[in-house]
Amino acid sequence: MNKSSFFELINLPKIEDPRGNLSFIENDIIPFGIKRVYYLYDVPSGAERGGHAHKDQSEFLIALSGSFDVVLNDGKDKKKVTLNRPNIGLLIPTGVWRELYNFSSGSVCLVLASAVFDEDDYIRDFDKFMLFKN
Template sequence: MSTTTIEDVKIIDIPKIEDNRGNLAVIEKECIPYPIKRVYYLYDVPSDAYRGGHAHKEQVEFLVALSGSFTVTLDDSVNKKSVVLKKPNKGLLIPTGIWRELEDFSSGSVCLVLASDVFSEADYIREYKDFQLFKRT
């Protein structure tokens, strides 16, 4: 049974160093609560496209809008909430057992994902009815 809820999803401030030549954001081990095992990013996503539509059984993810903005809708099978990511110094920590959908990508947006594990199809829950069952059992 996955006992995670919407309340377990967190916005985390990414430390930044401000400089008149440009800002530098740093994600190190103190920033997120797990070792990073996979990094990937979404880009050139059409504004009317939809990404995500799944949950993870074991993997934790940290999403950052490196450029532009997009909306992440989160669902724990009881409650839903939407978060707009639009700043490269704020990330969204999504624990296991939370359904996520990404949409409303602005032109030129880039979504960086720092994952707690390598890709494993067995870790994905891709059907919402299976997600509801996962949350109950």
């Protein structure tokens, strides 16, 4: 586990087997009930995703396949995290700006969210995000 002041990398349980490994998520692994699950795939080379923060929603990201980078900003500090293992997830709490880029070919990003989609929960402009943080 790798914890920062505004994100956390969580090692998921991994059952190793010669026939293939298995990892799982149960309700005691992430600190919220899952209300929505979605995934990003077929992201074109050079494309970026994210570019927003949430006022109330938390998210947990996993690179199910391939790799991608996540840049996180809490309004004071900025950190880059590379996700490239399906048994490690990135916990992003509320109020953290995120940008996803550098997707490898065939990458799949699974997102577990603490809330259903609500456009009013999104902050999509970085200057407004900075105002929200102050």
